[in-house]
Amino acid sequence: MVETPLLSVRGLTVAFETRRGAFDAVRAVSFDVQPGRVLGVVGESGSGKSVTAMALMRLLPNAARVEAGEVRFAGRDLASLTERQMQAVRGREIAMVFQDPMSSLNPILTVGHQLREPLVLQLGLSRTAAQARAEELLALVRIPSPGQIMRAYPHELSGGMRQRVMIAIALSCGPKLLIADEPTTALDVTTQAQVLDLLRDLQQRLHMAVLLITHDLGVIAAFADDVQVMYAGRIVERSPVAALFDRPGHPYTEGLLRSMPPLEDEDPDILPAIEGNVASPFAMPTGCAFHPRCPYAWDDCARILPPPAPLGAGHDAACLRHTTLAA
Amino acid sequence: MTSPATLVRADGLAKHYPITSGMIRKRVTGAVRAVDGVSFTIARGETLALVGESGCGKSTTGRLLMRLVEPTAGTVRFDNVELSELDAKQLRAARRRMQLIFQDPGSSFNPRMNVASLIAEPMRLAGVRAAERRDRVLELLPLVGLAAEHAGRYPHEFSGGQRQRIGIARALALRPDFVVCDEPVSALDVSVQAQVINLLTRLQREFGLTYLFISHDLRVVRHVADRVAVMYLGRIVEVADKATLYRAPQHPYTRALLSAVPAHRPGVIPVRTEAIGEIASPRAVPPGCRYHTRCPFAMPVCRTDDPALFDLGGGHRSACHLVRPAPSFADPTLR
Numbered sequence: 001m002v003e004t005p006l007l008s009v010r011g012l013t014v015a016f017e018t019r020r021g022a023f024d025a026v027r028a029v030s031f032d033v034q035p036g037r038v039l040g041v042v043g044e045s046g047s048g049k050s051v052t053a054m055a056l057m058r059l060l061p062n063a064a065r066v067e068a069g070e071v072r073f074a075g076r077d078l079a080s081l082t083e084r085q086m087q088a089v090r091g092r093e094i095a096m097v098f099q100d101p102m103s104s105l106n107p108i109l110t111v112g113h114q115l116r117e118p119l120v121l122q123l124g125l126s127r128t129a130a131q132a133r134a135e136e137l138l139a140l141v142r143i144p145s146p147g148q149i150m151r152a153y154p155h156e157l158s159g160g161m162r163q164r165v166m167i168a169i170a171l172s173c174g175p176k177l178l179i180a181d182e183p184t185t186a187l188d189v190t191t192q193a194q195v196l197d198l199l200r201d202l203q204q205r206l207h208m209a210v211l212l213i214t215h216d217l218g219v220i221a222a223f224a225d226d227v228q229v230m231y232a233g234r235i236v237e238r239s240p241v242a243a244l245f246d247r248p249g250h251p252y253t254e255g256l257l258r259s260m261p262p263l264e265d266e267d268p269d270i271l272p273a274i275e276g277n278v279a280s281p282f283a284m285p286t287g288c289a290f291h292p293r294c295p296y297a298w299d300d301c302a303r304i305l306p307p308p309a310p311l312g313a314g315h316d317a318a319c320l321r322h323t324t325l326a327a
Numbered sequence: 328m329t330s331p332a333t334l335v336r337a338d339g340l341a342k343h344y345p346i347t348s349g350m351i352r353k354r355v356t357g358a359v360r361a362v363d364g365v366s367f368t369i370a371r372g373e374t375l376a377l378v379g380e381s382g383c384g385k386s387t388t389g390r391l392l393m394r395l396v397e398p399t400a401g402t403v404r405f406d407n408v409e410l411s412e413l414d415a416k417q418l419r420a421a422r423r424r425m426q427l428i429f430q431d432p433g434s435s436f437n438p439r440m441n442v443a444s445l446i447a448e449p450m451r452l453a454g455v456r457a458a459e460r461r462d463r464v465l466e467l468l469p470l471v472g473l474a475a476e477h478a479g480r481y482p483h484e485f486s487g488g489q490r491q492r493i494g495i496a497r498a499l500a501l502r503p504d505f506v507v508c509d510e511p512v513s514a515l516d517v518s519v520q521a522q523v524i525n526l527l528t529r530l531q532r533e534f535g536l537t538y539l540f541i542s543h544d545l546r547v548v549r550h551v552a553d554r555v556a557v558m559y560l561g562r563i564v565e566v567a568d569k570a571t572l573y574r575a576p577q578h579p580y581t582r583a584l585l586s587a588v589p590a591h592r593p594g595v596i597p598v599r600t601e602a603i604g605e606i607a608s609p610r611a612v613p614p615g616c617r618y619h620t621r622c623p624f625a626m627p628v629c630r631t632d633d634p635a636l637f638d639l640g641g642g643h644r645s646a647c648h649l650v651r652p653a654p655s656f657a658d659p660t661l662r
Contacts, residue, residue: 263546
């Protein structure tokens with residue numbers, strides 16, 4: 001079944017201008033998010049996963065600029081919208097949840113105020129209707145005694161509660177797409193599990209598309225339908241979630257999966273680590289950016305940028321091993 | 328009596344921070360019970376992991392062991408000597424044998440010092456001569472996987488993983504016996520964590536180091552630890568050897584922690600032992616069992632009686648009324 005993608009990104013390239021020089025944080029990235037599906041984006045710091053999300057929302061910092069590419073959401077080219085039109089898209093059609101809710105909540109306004117605001121401004125609800133809807137939203141994110149929490153200030157809430165409030169605000173206008181950037185990273189283990197269970201449940205009930213950005217493969221396994229792995233600004237592998245864990249096609253993905261200490265299986269004496277360090281944006285290796293750390297690399301890998309090679313249904317990896325074997 | 332194999336012994340260790348109120352005349356109105364009576368031993372060459380969520384007191388416990396924080400109550404014996412009985416000079420000598428590795432070494436480094444001076448700093452403070460310091464730095468660099476040419480560079484030129492290697496070299500400079508590793512890989516990229524864990528394992532074997540490994544990551548702990556102590560609100564609620572703790576956890580909190588770790592395999596429907604709500608505040612520790620407010624199995628007794636760490640045999644102890652061993656008729660309180 002071919003659906004029209006809700007979000008379609010083509011050839012997105014984002015450049016940063018810093019005192020130490022210029023570099024491309026995101027390089028020719030293309031992907032689609034289908035309605036009602038969860039696309040996980042996994043990568044470590046500097047992989048370009050968060051910059052990609054900021055670029056979609058047109059929220060890049062001043063030092064960054066979209067060099068090339070197109071972002072289409074529900075058939076519209078987001079770059080062609082006025083800032084005012086874009087503001088209507090943000091929050092109403094695309095909502096975001098970040099790692100640290102404290103930095104997105106206003107410390108001097110009550111939770112209730114911050115929940116009602118988008119309902120009044122974006123949806124044009126009356127104050128009373130907004131109040132009732134806000135309480136419903138808090139109940140939806142399983143906050144006990146919503147009435148009491150409405151009167152609280154952000155600092156009076158625990159980290160898990162704040163993240164639930166952020167999710168409630170994000171869902172308030174019924175977005176079609178939720179961008180969740182490390183939504184559980186700042187939370188404690190037991191709270192992380194609760195918030196992840198909540199997000200998955202809400203996504204299914206509201207049939208909402210999610211772009212889930214994380215460094216944690218455990219979060220991907222628990223929540224994503226499809227995954228793309230980013231390394232040094234590029235997508236190096238994309239796959240349905242089960243195939244990625246069963247048959248990783250890129251050496252970087254394989255290394256990430258192998259280096260994780262197991263929780264149940266036999267524990268190796270020495271962990272199979274990925275050697276070397278994450279590529280510096282100022283000294284990006286030629287060819288495949290992963291080649292200096294890759295156990296399979298040969299001389300071609302330093303010269304040729306590998307194209308994505310198909311490995312199965314919806315599964316491809318940008319590694320010369322597959323290209324060469326197929327040829 | 329402490330067995331000769333024991334290097335570190337904590338008894339009834341506590342740290343309470345006073346809560347004051349009033350602007351002009353400050354009054355003490357309560358206490359944050361960060362650490363509230365913990366006892367354990369660490370054998371020579373062993374790794375004891377201290378796990379728990381933020382605010383449980385695990386980092387404070389590590390600092391109490393090194394006497395970087397003065398305890399409110401309790402004692403620490405290091406190599407059979409009680410630290411509180413030492414004068415300033417003796418304490419400095421004892422501290423050379425205990426070192427700390429931080430979560431984010433970058434933030435603890437002086438950005439104007441190059442790698443060689445950073446690694447040499449603890450030796451300089453301990454009065455080691457310059458020539459000897461230089462030799463030791465050159466010995467340490469390859470040991471932690473850095474190159475000799477890194478010596479003249481500055482911290483900002485390094486990645487997170489390399490900075491942690493500098494932090495480890497610094498901790499090893501004075502040839503310690505005991506190292507407190509406080510979340511040493513939590514701030515690192517996933518692809519680099521395994522390297523640093525392997526390095527810590529190798530150094531432990533090479534130099535017979537004893538580790539207190541503080542972490543919230545139950546996967547990492549399963550890999551590195553010999554024994555595991557689980558902390559909740561300033562107390563150890565369960566302690567056991569690693570195999571027992573992961574195979575047969577007894578405390579409901581340990582079970583909640585373990586079941587909350589996301590599986591690294593899709594399609595696994597989590598069977599969770601729920602922890603209700605979130606961690607209580609160490610400012611207002613619940614009466615009775617401090618976990619009862621979150622425990623799905625709480626009984627009336629849990630609200631009133633603070634459970635001791637009951638001995639379950641084989642070094643496995645758990646502070647839960649549910650797993651309290653059946654009373655024996657030899658128990659004098661039953662006569």
